[in-house]
Amino acid sequence: MEQVLIHPVVDDAERIDNLADDALKLLTRIIATPSFSGEEHGTAALITDFLYGHHIPVHRNYNNIWAFNKYYDPAKPTILLNSHHDTVKPNEGYTCDPFEPVMADGRLYGLGSNDAGGCLVSLLSVFVYFYDDAHLPFNLCIAATGEEENSGYNGLNAVLPQLGNIAFAIVGEPTQMHMATAEMGNMVLDCVCYGKPGHAARNEGDNAVYKALKAIQWFSTYQFPKQPAFMWPVKMSVTQINAGIQHNIIPHECRFTVDVRLNSCYTADEVLDVIKSYTGCEITVRPGVMQPSSISHIHPLVLSGIDLGRKTYVSPTSSDQGWLTVPSMKMGPGDSARSHMADEYIFMDEIREGINVYIHLLNNLVYRLIHNPELPLSYPC
Structure with missing residues (x-):
C-alpha cells in the first residue's frame, strides 16, 4: 500500500x-x-x-x-x-x-x-x-x-x-x-420473578428467589453465538437484586437488574427475545438503550x-x-x-x-x- x-x-x-x-x-x-x-x-x-x-x-x-x-x-x-x-x-x-x-x-x-x-x-x-x-x-x-x-x-x-x-x-x-x-452498546433490564407467599416454617408458598436464581444462573452462563471481528461478545451482568419483606415469609416476588452490553451482531430486540425465551421473567427495558x-x-x-x-x-x-x-x-x-x-x-x-x-x-x-x-x-x- x-x-x-x-x-x-x-x-x-x-x-x-x-x-x-x-x-x-x-x-x-x-x-x-x-x-x-x-x-x-x-x-x-x-x-x-x-x-x-x-x-x-x-x-x-x-x-x-x-x-x-x-x-x-x-x-x-x-x-x-x-x-x-x-x-x-x-x-x-x-x-x-x-x-x-x-x-x-x-x-x-x-x-x-x-x-x-x-x-x-x-x-x-x-x-x-x-x-x-x-x-x-x-x-x-x-x-x-x-x-x-x-x-x-x-x-x-x-x-x-x-x-x-x-x-x-x-x-x-x-x-x-x-x-x-x-x-459496545448498553441496555438495562428490570426483571421480576413471581412466586407465592407462605410461612417459612411450613412447606408452603412458592419461593420467588429460587425462580430468580435459575434465571440469574442462565444470565451468568449463556453465551450468544455470534461475535463480530472487532467487538466483544454480548455480555450480561446481574448487578442488583431485591426480595423479601420478613425473615419468616416466603418471598412472593424477586426483582433484579441486568446490565447488557450489546455488540453489532444483534439488535437490542433480538437480544431481548432470547432473554425472554429462556428466563420466563417479567422484563422491563429502561429508556435510553445505547446502540x-x-x-x-x-x-x-x-x-x-x-x-x-x-x-x-x-x-x-x-x-x-x-x-x-x-x-x-x-x-x-x-x-x-x-x-x-x-x-x-x-x-x-x-x-x-x-x-x-x-x-x-x-x-x-x-x-x-x-x-x-x-x-x-x-x-x-
Missing part, C-alpha cells in the same frame, strides 16, 4: 500553548459550576460565553450548545466534534471539595475534570483553531451536550436533527488520546490517527456514541480509569497534548482529502 505522508503542520506551539491556557481557565470555571445531568444550565452559559468571546455564533436547545465553522458549506461533508458537560454526583470518597478546582503536582482536580471536561475544552479549542479556515475540505460542528451520564433524551439525541448531515463524529471521552474505534457503534479501520480518520502513532481498541464503556447512526470514534485526553473516582483529576499536560493531537489529526485528514478528494468520509462501519 502506498504510504501517505503526514501533513507537514507548521509548528504552532505558541498558539497551542495559548489555546491550552484558555482551555484550562474554562475547565476550572466548569468544575466550579455544578452540572449534574439535566442541570447543566450554568456550564451551558460558560460554554456559550467562551464561544461568544471568540466571535462565534452559538445555537442552544435545552442545555446543549453547538456551532458551525465560519465558512460552513452545505455541499461539504460535516464532521461532528462532541463531548458532554454534565457530571455524575460526587461519591462519598472525596477528600476535597469536588467543586473547587485545585492545581497541584501537574494535575487539575475537580468533579468532571477527567470525564469529560478535559475532552470538552480540548475540542472547543480545536474548533476555535479551525473556525475561520476558509479552505477546509469539510465542515466542523462542535456540540457541547448534556445528559450523557444518564443517557437522557434531552442531550445529544435532542439536537442531532438540527446538526445537518453528519459524515462522521469524534466523541470526546478520556482515552489517553488513543482511538476507540468500536464501542453499539464503530468506525472502519480503513476510514481516512483512523488512518490519519495511525500515522500519528495512535492505537486502536474496543471500548467496554458506553457514551453518546450510542445515539449516532454514522461512523464515530471515541478519543480524548485523560484516562477512563479516573472517571467517577473520588478526587477526580486530569493532568494539565494532557489537555495541551490533546489539543495538539486533535489538530494534527484533522490536518492529516485535510492532507489526505486534498490529495484524494474522492475519499469517502461516510465510509461504512
Whole structure:
C-alpha cells in the first residue's frame, strides 16, 4: 500500500500553548459550576460565553450548545466534534471539595475534570483553531451536550436533527488520546420473578428467589453465538437484586437488574427475545438503550490517527456514541480509569497534548482529502 505522508503542520506551539491556557481557565470555571445531568444550565452559559468571546455564533436547545465553522458549506461533508458537560454526583470518597478546582503536582482536580471536561475544552479549542479556515475540505460542528451520564433524551439525541448531515463524529471521552474505534452498546433490564407467599416454617408458598436464581444462573452462563471481528461478545451482568419483606415469609416476588452490553451482531430486540425465551421473567427495558457503534479501520480518520502513532481498541464503556447512526470514534485526553473516582483529576499536560493531537489529526485528514478528494468520509462501519 502506498504510504501517505503526514501533513507537514507548521509548528504552532505558541498558539497551542495559548489555546491550552484558555482551555484550562474554562475547565476550572466548569468544575466550579455544578452540572449534574439535566442541570447543566450554568456550564451551558460558560460554554456559550467562551464561544461568544471568540466571535462565534452559538445555537442552544435545552442545555446543549453547538456551532458551525465560519465558512460552513452545505455541499461539504460535516464532521461532528462532541463531548458532554454534565457530571455524575460526587461519591462519598472525596477528600476535597469536588467543586473547587485545585492545581497541584501537574494535575487539575475537580468533579468532571477527567470525564469529560478535559475532552470538552480540548475540542472547543480545536474548533476555535479551525473556525475561520476558509479552505477546509469539510465542515466542523462542535456540540457541547448534556445528559450523557444518564443517557437522557434531552442531550445529544435532542439536537442531532438540527446538526445537518453528519459524515462522521469524534466523541470526546478520556482515552489517553488513543482511538476507540468500536464501542459496545448498553441496555438495562428490570426483571421480576413471581412466586407465592407462605410461612417459612411450613412447606408452603412458592419461593420467588429460587425462580430468580435459575434465571440469574442462565444470565451468568449463556453465551450468544455470534461475535463480530472487532467487538466483544454480548455480555450480561446481574448487578442488583431485591426480595423479601420478613425473615419468616416466603418471598412472593424477586426483582433484579441486568446490565447488557450489546455488540453489532444483534439488535437490542433480538437480544431481548432470547432473554425472554429462556428466563420466563417479567422484563422491563429502561429508556435510553445505547446502540453499539464503530468506525472502519480503513476510514481516512483512523488512518490519519495511525500515522500519528495512535492505537486502536474496543471500548467496554458506553457514551453518546450510542445515539449516532454514522461512523464515530471515541478519543480524548485523560484516562477512563479516573472517571467517577473520588478526587477526580486530569493532568494539565494532557489537555495541551490533546489539543495538539486533535489538530494534527484533522490536518492529516485535510492532507489526505486534498490529495484524494474522492475519499469517502461516510465510509461504512
